[in-house]
Amino acid sequence: MDSPISSSASLAAPRLRCFDPSSSPNHSPRHFSTSSRNGSMENLTYSEPKIVTGEAGYVLEDVPHFTDYIPDLPTYPNPLQDNPAYSVVKQYFVNMDDTVAQKIVVEKNSPRGTHFRRAGPRQKVYFESEEVHACIVTCGGLCPGLNTVIREIVCGLYHMYGVHKVLGIEGGYRGFYARNTIPLTPKVVNDIHKRGGTILGTSRGGHDTFKIVDSIQDRGINQVYIIGGDGTQKGASVIFEEIRRRGLKVAVAGIPKTIDNDIPVIDKSFGFDTAVEEAQRAISAGHIESESFENGIGLVKLMGRYSGFIAMYATLASRDVDCCLIPESPFYLEGPGGLFEFIEKRLKEHGHMVIVIAEGAGQELVSESLRTTDQQDASGNKLLQDVGLCISQKIKDHFKRKKMVINLKYIDPTYMIRAVPSNASDNVYCTLLAHSVIHGTMAGYTGFISGPVNGRHAYIPFHRVLKEKQNKVVITDRMWARLLSSTNQPSFLDHKDVMEDDKEKVGQTQLVNGKSHLGTTTAKPRDIENREEPPTPLANGINRIEATIAMEKD
Numbered sequence: 441m442d443s444p445i446s447s448s449a450s451l452a453a454p455r456l457r458c459f460d461p462s463s464s465p466n467h468s469p470r471h472f473s474t475s476s477r478n479g480s481m482e483n484l485t486y487s488e489p490k491i492v493t494g495e496a497g498y499v500l501e502d503v504p505h506f507t508d509y510i511p512d513l514p515t516y517p518n519p520l521q522d523n524p525a526y527s528v529v530k531q532y533f534v535n536m537d538d539t540v541a542q543k544i545v546v547e548k549n550s551p552r553g554t555h556f557r558r559a560g561p562r563q564k565v566y567f568e569s570e571e572v573h574a575c576i577v578t579c580g581g582l583c584p585g586l587n588t589v590i591r592e593i594v595c596g597l598y599h600m601y602g603v604h605k606v607l608g609i610e611g612g613y614r615g616f617y618a619r620n621t622i623p624l625t626p627k628v629v630n631d632i633h634k635r636g637g638t639i640l641g642t643s644r645g646g647h648d649t650f651k652i653v654d655s656i657q658d659r660g661i662n663q664v665y666i667i668g669g670d671g672t673q674k675g676a677s678v679i680f681e682e683i684r685r686r687g688l689k690v691a692v693a694g695i696p697k698t699i700d701n702d703i704p705v706i707d708k709s710f711g712f713d714t715a716v717e718e719a720q721r722a723i724s725a726g727h728i729e730s731e732s733f734e735n736g737i738g739l740v741k742l743m744g745r746y747s748g749f750i751a752m753y754a755t756l757a758s759r760d761v762d763c764c765l766i767p768e769s770p771f772y773l774e775g776p777g778g779l780f781e782f783i784e785k786r787l788k789e790h791g792h793m794v795i796v797i798a799e800g801a802g803q804e805l806v807s808e809s810l811r812t813t814d815q816q817d818a819s820g821n822k823l824l825q826d827v828g829l830c831i832s833q834k835i836k837d838h839f840k841r842k843k844m845v846i847n848l849k850y851i852d853p854t855y856m857i858r859a860v861p862s863n864a865s866d867n868v869y870c871t872l873l874a875h876s877v878i879h880g881t882m883a884g885y886t887g888f889i890s891g892p893v894n895g896r897h898a899y900i901p902f903h904r905v906l907k908e909k910q911n912k913v914v915i916t917d918r919m920w921a922r923l924l925s926s927t928n929q930p931s932f933l934d935h936k937d938v939m940e941d942d943k944e945k946v947g948q949t950q951l952v953n954g955k956s957h958l959g960t961t962t963a964k965p966r967d968i969e970n971r972e973e974p975p976t977p978l979a980n981g982i983n984r985i986e987a988t989i990a991m992e993k994d
């Protein structure tokens with residue numbers, strides 16, 4: 441480990457040379473009109489997205505490349521062609537024109553739609569091995585697999601591209617300017633995939649674009665690997681824009697990390713499977729506890745700030761869950777069709793039950809008294825109240841009033857499911873992610889994240905990930921219908937809600953069978969506690985409606 445100053449000195453890295461971007465023939469004049477010292481996104485103007493159109497409605501959302509702003513860069517043959525492990529593979533190099541379709545279910549005459557550049561090694565690279573000075577940083581919350589991604593970036597750079605200078609930035613974004621660095625070698629990272637967490641440490645907040653880019657430039661770093669969630673990728677995008685503005689030959693690449701699975705475009709985030717698997721242990725505990733007591737209720741809280749994917753998949757996988765509550769599906773407690781009525785019914789039928797609740801569900805039900813003055817974390821994310829505790833208390837109070845004996849056990853494994861090492865399939869996934877991102881940066885691409893789209897790894901420009909809404913469970917989609925049919929829980933959503941929401945979201949609706957239908961997941965629980973008519977079951981609703989922003993591919 442070393443101090444920021446000593447590390448750049450000890451590696452004898454020359455401060456990076458700037459090219460004048462305006463002298464490039466591909467220079468887009470829309471780069472940056474203003475920028476702020478604190479790195480906030482609002483004041484920045486972004487470089488033009490590279491959109492290429494083709495026949496039959498084909499659209500390629502291309503990623504930025506060094507040649508967009510640095511003229512006359514030399515290229516080199518990819519060292520992989522002499523690597524005994526890879527040179528035997530037929531067609532190992534990706535064809536320059538290969539792209540990955542975002543939409544693979546198409547109709548006969550529908551346009552070909554959006555495509556992304558296919559990830560993988562290119563014949564030519566824009567770095568010589570000895571020239572590369574890479575760094576890796578992890579930001580935001582923990583996620584199983586962070587160490588595996590770090591390991592595979594280091595080993596991939598070493599073994600595939602002969603790169604020996606890789607630096608770990610400690611403690612997230614602020615580590616660029618306020619913390620030590622760790623030289624990373626295959627030996628240092630050899631066993632880290634067996635551990636949860638991140639050997640580099642992580643943090644929220646502390647993103648200062650100019651300090652970060654100054655640090656990158658001063659240390660002579662020319663490949664920046666940024667592992668993090670939606671917030672992190674916003675930060676990465678600003679770093680990329682500043683680097684481009686300075687005309688630096690520095691590749692900035694994001695590896696999407698989110699246990700909540702809320703990053704759009706990509707199929708699934710690493711660590712998600714592990715988290716769902718780990719959640720099974722908590723659900724099983726809840727089930728065993730509930731079975732063992734009179735009118736036992738196991739209430740399990742799982743992570744999921746705005747997206748209930750972990751809760752949904754953990755519920756579907758377990759089959760022991762009677763009710764799954766997620767942020768996308770508002771619910772209510774009292775009255776016909778409410779949670780209390782359902783609990784009573786299930787207890788009378790089975791004598792016990794398990795409820796899974798995502799941490800972001802039912803926030804509007806948490807009483808004002810529980811709210812703290814801290815409304816946001818250091819990254820600006822809304823701080824949530826413990827909905828599990830609150831609902832537990834409300835359930836207990838309700839049945840006390842009814843003089844019905846219940847035994848409720850509240851299990852909160854939230855941090856346990858994200859602090860574990862990644863499972864076998866996530867480990868393989870992390871390896872592919874790491875290799876894909878290395879191939880991209882070596883090929884001169886920058887300003888992108890790497891991730892699977894319909895099972896094929898692709899390079900997705902930052903702007904594309906950032907402009908889309910967070911991935912959310914589409915409660916009008918088939919996967920949620922499967923869950924409802926598996927738990928047989930109430931929908932907490934009636935026709936009136938659907939139609940009212942439909943009116944509000946005119947721009948997002950689509951016509952199904954000639955009628956207007958809900959195209960969003962955000963039906964609000966308006967007047968839900970005072971509802972006069974009992975809600976109709978969702979089963980009817982979901983047959984009637986179709987989702988326009990479906991993420992689940994089933």
Ligand SMILES: Nc1ncnc2c1ncn2[C@@H]1O[C@H](COP(=O)(O)OP(=O)(O)O)[C@@H](O)[C@H]1O
Pocket residue numbers: 479480481579580581612613614643644645646647668669670671672673674675676678697698818819821
């Ligand atoms: N809009 C933004 N612009 C620049 N940096 C951001 C932005 N949002 C978040 N960040 C930075 O990204 C890092 C991680 O963000 P956070 O939201 O905590 O986690 P995650 O990336 O997992 O969503 C923090 O250091 C934060 O300062």
Ligand SMILES: O=P(O)(O)OC[C@H]1O[C@](O)(COP(=O)(O)O)[C@@H](O)[C@@H]1O
Pocket residue numbers: 579580581582669670697698699700743744745799817858
């Ligand atoms: O207590 P912390 O570290 O802020 O983490 C809690 C949050 O982290 C999450 O796992 C999401 O984290 P990210 O934003 O880093 O993806 C949420 O599910 C949860 O609300």
Ligand SMILES: [Mg+2]
Pocket residue numbers: 580669670671
């Ligand atoms: Mg986030």
